[in-house]
Amino acid sequence: MFSLVLxxxxxxxxxxxxxxxxxxxxxxxxxxxxxxxxIFGSMIQSVARQPELRGELQGIMWLGFALTEAVVFYxxxxxxxxxxxx
Amino acid sequence: xxxxxxxxxxxxxxxxFALALxxxxxxxxxxxKFDPSVEFELPAWVEIKLGPLDMSINKAVAYLWxxxxxxxxxxxxxxxxxxxxxxxxxxxxxxxxYDIAQTQVAEQGLPSRAIGRWFPYCASxxxxxxxxxxxxxxxxxxxxxxxxxxxxxxxxxxxxxxxSSISVTLALALMTxxxxxxxxxRDNGPVRYFKSWIPxxxxxxxxxLVPLEILGQLMRLISLSVRLxxxxxxxxxxxxxxxxxxxxxxSVLLAVVAVPAATAFYLFExxxxxxxxxxxxxxxxxxxIGSAIEPDH
Numbered sequence: 001m002f003s004l005v006l007x008x009x010x011x012x013x014x015x016x017x018x019x020x021x022x023x024x025x026x027x028x029x030x031x032x033x034x035x036x037x038x039i040f041g042s043m044i045q046s047v048a049r050q051p052e053l054r055g056e057l058q059g060i061m062w063l064g065f066a067l068t069e070a071v072v073f074y075x076x077x078x079x080x081x082x083x084x085x086x
Numbered sequence: 087x088x089x090x091x092x093x094x095x096x097x098x099x100x101x102x103f104a105l106a107l108x109x110x111x112x113x114x115x116x117x118x119k120f121d122p123s124v125e126f127e128l129p130a131w132v133e134i135k136l137g138p139l140d141m142s143i144n145k146a147v148a149y150l151w152x153x154x155x156x157x158x159x160x161x162x163x164x165x166x167x168x169x170x171x172x173x174x175x176x177x178x179x180x181x182x183x184y185d186i187a188q189t190q191v192a193e194q195g196l197p198s199r200a201i202g203r204w205f206p207y208c209a210s211x212x213x214x215x216x217x218x219x220x221x222x223x224x225x226x227x228x229x230x231x232x233x234x235x236x237x238x239x240x241x242x243x244x245x246x247x248x249x250s251s252i253s254v255t256l257a258l259a260l261m262t263x264x265x266x267x268x269x270x271x272r273d274n275g276p277v278r279y280f281k282s283w284i285p286x287x288x289x290x291x292x293x294x295l296v297p298l299e300i301l302g303q304l305m306r307l308i309s310l311s312v313r314l315x316x317x318x319x320x321x322x323x324x325x326x327x328x329x330x331x332x333x334x335x336x337s338v339l340l341a342v343v344a345v346p347a348a349t350a351f352y353l354f355e356x357x358x359x360x361x362x363x364x365x366x367x368x369x370x371x372x373x374x375i376g377s378a379i380e381p382d383h
Contacts, residue, residue: 059190059369066366070309073316 028075153218195372216364222247259311270378282381
């Protein structure tokens, strides 16, 4: 019984890897999505309160956006590495 | 207003048409399985090997040469040639780039006494990365695939960015890494500079925190290079995969969804990601160099 399951698992290892990659990146992007939403939400709030600071805040906003967004890609690269190497 | 929109429509049409072209190459070789990572393999065009060093000329090198040439041309045409007091459109564009490089990049990160020395480096990083990122989204005949037209074997039009190869971004990040510590030591003297790496905490904590600080310096190198590399790689991969889905699942109906989706991602990459990533790389370089010059801040 166990060996049957094991053989089945061997055959499905590629599918398993694909599912793991997709799940990993999908769940990983969840956190970055929240983070990016936070950044733009705070930006809207601050501009609503002090519109004259918009120019100064914009640079910081894009910096934060790119730093947060990059987290997904670390996950993607890690997932792709695991996918190719394992 | 209508006149302004016409070139945009022409550009969009041309871009959409050209994006479909490399896909057509896949359609001809139906037995071959579609694999978007093929686009990122770099077979050597001219093989140059110096011992263990592989310095072959390949697609990425060609893109880098083209990028350098375009960057130099932009610098000369927009910022050097026939400058006037009442600026033309050409000069205004150059001044805009210079203004962003000065106010958004250099002045944010560098202390004011170091701007004269390091502004050129940060500004060229900004312009150079922007240009090679943008070249990566223009369909250029530098692909490794060939097709025949009137008896001539021509390379297919393909999109590929030199920055979607980690060697390129790692080289750029290494430059910032070396300059950071070089400038830190030159400006502060080696003793004061390395002393600034030791945080002010109780002595018992030091064996834990100093390795962390050194690790952090190396992590900067990795995060700086992987951020740009992964962004460009993922952007190209997304577009190629969406177009490729049509051929993998062999259904023309899918084009109704896949082509607009690919176009949307293409526009997102060209309008936002290309500029942001160049800006981030230059701004972080400026911040790192600035923090090495004034470690107490």
